[in-house]
Amino acid sequence: MNAETPVTRDLLRSMPLPQPDGDGDKEERGRVLVVAGSVEVPGGALLAGIGALRAGAGKLQIATAASIAPHLGLALPEALVAGLPETPEGGIAPDSAKRLAARAARCNAVLVGPGMMDEPAVGALTAALLTMLETPSFVLDAAALVGLGADPAPLHRHGGRVVLTPHAGEMAALLGCDREAVDADPLGAARRAATRLRAVVVLKGGCTRIVSPQGEAWAYHDGSVGLATSGSGDTLAGILVGLLARGATPLQAALWSVWLHGEAGNRLTRRHGPLGFLARELLAEIPAAMAELAG
Template sequence: MEAIRVVSVSEMRAIEQEADARGVTYALMMQRAGEGVARVVQRRYQGEGQRVALGLVGSGNNGGDTLVALTHLARWGWRAGAYLVRPRAVNDPLVSELESAGGVILRLAEDPHREHLHHWVNQAHVLLDGIFGTGVKLPLRGEVAELLGELRGCHPLPAVVAVDCPSGVDCDTGEVDEVTLPAEVTICMEAVKTGLLRFPAFEYVGELEIVPLGLPQDLQALQGLNLFMAEANYCRSRLPTRPRQAHKGTFGTAMVIAGSVNYTGAVWLSAKAAYRIGAGLVRVALPGSLHPALAGHLPEATWVLLPSELGVIDRDAAEVVLESLERVTALLLGPGLGTEATTAEFVARVLGRSEEHLKRHPLGFVGAEKEKSTEKRSLPPCVVDADGLRLLARLPEWWSALPPLSILTPHPGEMSVLTGLPVADIQADRLGVARRFAAQWGHVVVLKGALTVVASPEGQAFIIPVASAALARAGSGDVLAGLIVGLLAQRVSPLDAAVLGAWIHGQAGLRAAQQLGHEASVLAGDILEQVSEVLRIHLK
C-alpha cells in the first residue's frame, strides 16, 4: 500500500500535466474526481428518504468536479442542485449532463437577493463547496466573498464537503480567508496539498478523504516526492501480522528503561503501551525502590531492578542493563528518568561513552560473580524519549553513540535542547527542522505536537493529520514512546514504527476525547486504553 502523497500546488500541476500527456486526460481526471466525490458523499451521508445535495460551483476545475459529483448523486436518487457562483462556459456539457440527470441549475447572477440559495440551503443535507481550488488569490472579494460570509452566518448549515480544498484556503501556505466555510470533510484528488496540513487551514478541512485518479505511477513528476500523510490504509498495511502459530518470542522483547521517584507513572504508561501494541515481552528496568509500587499494576512485565540513589537510577546501573539485554529486540530509554547527574552518567555508560571502570552490582538479573566483559556491547534498536533526550544532549556528538536509525521523540522544547534552536524557530518550520536534523544525526525524528512530523535520514517525511488538545497532557508522550518501542520490538522498520505509533497514538487521543465528551477530561491512561479500539476499528 502506497502512502498518500503531500504535494505543493506546482507539484500537483506538473503531475496532472504529465498525466494528461500520457493519456489520462484532464476530462478523464475530472470524471474520476467527481465520481469519487459522489461515492464519498453517498457513503457518509446516505440516509432515510430522498437526500438533498447543493453544490456551490465555480468556473474552474473544482466547479467541474462538483458538477460531475452532483450528476452521479442525481442518478443515485438524490435531489441535486448546482448553484453557479461564477459563470460557466456557454453550453457547458457538465451543466447539461446534470440537467439531463434531473438536477437543478441555479445562478447567482439570477438570484440577486439569494432567495433561491437560502431555500436550497435550508433543505440540503450536504453542501458541496466547489467554488475555488488551488489557484485562489486571497483575500476573497466581491459577490463570492459576500455569499460565503452570508452562509457563514447561517445556523445550522448542512454538512459542508469541500471539493479538493475549502474555498478561500491557500493550498501552499495554509492561509485562510475570513469568510471560508469550515468543512466537515475535505475530499482531495490523488494527493493532499501541503497547505491543508498547516495552520490555520487544518482547522477548516475537517476529516481528509482521498480520491485516486488512476494515474500512472511511473510519471516522472511523481519521482522524488517524499512527503506523505499517514492514514488508516497505509498503517494497516505496515502493521505486523499475528500468525496463529506464534509464541511470545515471535513478537520480540522490548526493554523499557524508565522511572524515578517523581515520575513513577511514566514506567507504567510506556511499558503497558508496548504490551498493548503487541510486543511479546516487556522487560522493565527501573530504580529498585519503585518496584513494590508498580509490580502489582503491571503483572505481565518482567523486572530488572537497578541500583538507585534517592529514587533515581545510579551511575553504576549501566552494567546491570547491559547484562540484561539478552533477547531484547528494542530498547526505550528515557520516560521519567529525571536529569540528575548520576542518571546522566548512567546513560553515558549505557551508550559506551564513559571511560570509568564499571562497577558490578548484584541487583537485577545479573550475577555478581560473573566477570565483567571489557568489550563494548552493541545495543538493540533504540527509542529515546523525554529525559533521555535531555541527558543525551549533554554528550558531545551524542548521535554517534546511538545504534543506527534510532528513533528520537522530542517535543519542541526538547528539540530546542538538542539543536540549540529557539522553540519559535522550530515551530515556524517543523517539517524543515525535522528533516534537517534527521539527516544530520542519522536517526528518525518524531517531532511531536499538533500535526506531528516523522522524518527519516533519507529525506522521507510523514505528517500525522491530528491536532487535538486531548493529547496535550502529562504522560501522553510516554504512551507514544511505548507504542513505538513495542512496534520496533516486533521488528517493524524504524520509520514505520514511528509513523504507526504516532498515528495510532493520535487516533487513540481523538477516541478518548469522544468517549469522555471533552478534550479537557482526557488523561494519558485514557489514551492508552483506546489503543485496542483503534486497532479494532481502523487496523483490523
C-alpha cells in the same frame, strides 16, 4: 526536498505491521525493556510499559529505581521489574549501565527516558547503553535526549535503528537553538536533527512530524487537543517500542505509533469530549484501533 506526506489510514495499510503466526508464542512478538521512572515520577514507567503491551509486544521488562520497583511490580503484574541503584535525586545511577546492557542484549527493543528526572544521570546512562549495545532498536524519550546533540557519536553507531521523540523544547536543546526557532520551522528542525543524529525523529506537537535520517518527512495532523496532557508522551513512547519489538522498522513503528496514539485520543474525544481524558485511558483504545486498521 519534497514536502511532508500526511499520515493516513491508506498510508499505513500500505505498510502493514508484522503479524504473529497463529501458532506462535509470546517470544515471537518480541521482548521489550523499558528503562524508566524515578522516585518523583514512577508513573512514566507504568504508562510506557502498558503501552508496549497494548501495542502487541510479547514480553515486558522494566528497569527502574530500586525503591519504586516493588510498587511498579504490583501495579503491572504482567512485567518483570528490576530495581537498580539510585542516585541521591531518586533516579537510576549511571553505573547501572553494565547490568542494564546485559539485560537489554536479550531484548528486541529498548526504551529509555519516561519519568526520569535526574538529567545528568540519564544522559550518562543513555550514552553508555548506546556505546555498549549492538543489536536492539532504541526509543529515546524525554531526559534520555539530553546530551545527544552535543555528542551524537553513540547514536551514529546504530545506523538509523534509533527513534527520538522530542517535543519542541527538547528539539531546541538537541539542535542548540531557541525554542522559537523550532516553532517557526518545525519540519526544518526535525530534518536537521534526523540528518545530524542519523535517527528517525518524531517531533511531537499539535501537528507531529516524523522524519527519516534521509530527510523524508511525514506529518500527522488529525490528533485532538486532549492529547496534550500529562503522561501522553510516555504512552506514545511505549506504543512505539512495542511495535519495534514485534519487528516493525523504526520508521514504520514511528508512523504507526503516532497514528494509533492520535486515533486513541479521537475515540476518547468522541465518547467523553475534547478535554479531561487521561493518558492512561488512551492505552485501552490501542488494540481495537490497530485491529481495525489491519482488518
